[in-house]
Amino acid sequence: MSHFTIPEILLPKKEYDYSKWATIACDQFTSQPDYWESLKYFVGDAKSTLNLVLPEVYLDTVDKEVEVKKINKTMDTYLKDNMFDVYNNFIYVERELSKGVIRRGLMIAVDLEAYDYAPDAKLPIRATERTVKERLPIRIEIRKDAPIEAPHICIFMDDREDKILSSLSRAKSKMEKLYDFDLSMNGGHVSGYLVNDSKKVEKQINDLLDPELLYEKYRTKDELLFVVGDGNHSLATAKECWNLVKKNLTEEEIKTHPARYALCELQNIHDEAIVFEPIHRFIGGANEDFIEYMQSQLFGDGFVKIVFRGTERTLTVDEDPTIAIANIQSAIDVYMKKHPEVYIDYIHGDDYLLDVAREKEGIALFMPKIEKNTLFHYVVKHGVLPRKSFSMGHAESKRYYLECRKVK
Numbered sequence: 001m002s003h004f005t006i007p008e009i010l011l012p013k014k015e016y017d018y019s020k021w022a023t024i025a026c027d028q029f030t031s032q033p034d035y036w037e038s039l040k041y042f043v044g045d046a047k048s049t050l051n052l053v054l055p056e057v058y059l060d061t062v063d064k065e066v067e068v069k070k071i072n073k074t075m076d077t078y079l080k081d082n083m084f085d086v087y088n089n090f091i092y093v094e095r096e097l098s099k100g101v102i103r104r105g106l107m108i109a110v111d112l113e114a115y116d117y118a119p120d121a122k123l124p125i126r127a128t129e130r131t132v133k134e135r136l137p138i139r140i141e142i143r144k145d146a147p148i149e150a151p152h153i154c155i156f157m158d159d160r161e162d163k164i165l166s167s168l169s170r171a172k173s174k175m176e177k178l179y180d181f182d183l184s185m186n187g188g189h190v191s192g193y194l195v196n197d198s199k200k201v202e203k204q205i206n207d208l209l210d211p212e213l214l215y216e217k218y219r220t221k222d223e224l225l226f227v228v229g230d231g232n233h234s235l236a237t238a239k240e241c242w243n244l245v246k247k248n249l250t251e252e253e254i255k256t257h258p259a260r261y262a263l264c265e266l267q268n269i270h271d272e273a274i275v276f277e278p279i280h281r282f283i284g285g286a287n288e289d290f291i292e293y294m295q296s297q298l299f300g301d302g303f304v305k306i307v308f309r310g311t312e313r314t315l316t317v318d319e320d321p322t323i324a325i326a327n328i329q330s331a332i333d334v335y336m337k338k339h340p341e342v343y344i345d346y347i348h349g350d351d352y353l354l355d356v357a358r359e360k361e362g363i364a365l366f367m368p369k370i371e372k373n374t375l376f377h378y379v380v381k382h383g384v385l386p387r388k389s390f391s392m393g394h395a396e397s398k399r400y401y402l403e404c405r406k407v408k
Contacts, residue, residue: 002202003110006108006199007108007261008405009405010406011085011179011402011404012083019184020042021048023049024039024183024400027056028348028395028398032356033058036055042184047081049401053071054142068145071142072147078148087178087194089194090108091194092169092192092194093105093106093190097393098394098397103397104165105154105165105267107264107265108266110226112262115127117131123223125228127227127235128375129386129387132387136240148408149263149407151231151234151262152399154231154266154392155266156267164268167204168201175193175196178194179192179402186396187397192403224380230399231399239262241259242260245257245259246260263405269372269375270373275393276370277390278370280346280347280350281346283365284361285342285362286335286342290363294332295315297327303316304365306366317368322385325367325368352395370389
């Protein structure tokens with residue numbers, strides 16, 4: 001049985017403004033409410049995925065129950081307004097980032113029965129970072145009664161010869177172009193094409209599960225097809241919601257229920273446009289005491305930069321970025337338990353971190369960078385990385401909510 005399927009994708013009809021419809025992932029710009037206020041102004045009264053999500057910047061300032069009901073009601077309204085066209089096919093996606101770099105992907109629906117976010121899971125689809133269960137309840141509340149999903153999840157395949165997406169890129173001139181527009185808020189440009197032979201592409205992806213190929217790559221007989229690139233907590237949320245749904249289903253219903261699947265963009269980790277960036281930490285309310293504590297906990301031949309009140313310093317850390325990240329996060333967690341007055345924020349991009357450090361009292365901590373070619377091997381050998389270990393590019397490069405799928 002395949003661990004993914006050809007999805008039934010919903011896209012707004014052509015008369016809608018796609019630039020206002022598409023919205024960046026809700027877990028971005030969490031310390032920059034001005035970004036979201038500007039986006040609200042830009043969207044205005046237009047139909048938008050902004051109305052289908054709760055940006056995390058507002059989690060502590062809104063009535064979550066009211067917002068969840070509003071989101072689900074808006075989803076129902078969009079469906080009743082018959083605003084979507086339906087495509088039962090893969091969609092090939094090209095995202096033009098800064099400097100003309102093109103990132104390629106394929107919209108597929110992954111089988112949540114083939115995925116588990118447990119750190120030691122050995123299923124064909126695996127998490128790459130430790131799930132913070134405290135982050136799931138609000139996401140579950142939004143999804144569990146939602147009639148549709150609009151995902152920002154990106155997953156990786158290990159197509160070392162780059163056969164699958166390259167062949168789609170070469171064939172795009174023969175495909176129907178479904179959308180082609182500029183993304184809002186400096187997000188670049190995105191185009192989507194209806195794949196002509198989805199069954200052929202499905203087979204090509206499944207060929208990556210050849211036992212001999214898997215053993216050659218990872219020295220393991222365990223099936224490993226995809227690892228999560230972005231949206232670990234969103235996929236974990238989809239899994240938890242599916243676990244709730246299937247309790248009330250028959251064995252036959254479980255096989256075909258739409259909530260069993262989650263819409264994702266599949267990318268090749270070897271694509272030159274896939275760039276791993278560190279996710280920095282801002283420790284709000286921290287001071288010299290925090291710096292002294294971290295200096296006493298971290299050792300090694302590497303170093304990371306910190307900024308406090310405009311002054312730059314360094315902390316020594318392990319040379320291995322994965323070990324350094326684990327040690328840094330562990331030390332921060334222990335400190336925060338003893339100092340409830342401080343808080344942590346995860347910041348994408350060096351400049352944004354410095355902006356936050358200038359605006360707020362606290363310490364900016366620049367994290368090490370993981371090399372992307374080590375990710376599959378790390379997951380096979382060690383399981384998941386610490387939470388927020390890497391980001392796929394800068395904040396504006398994150399995936400936008402765009403394609404939708406019914407889950408009820």
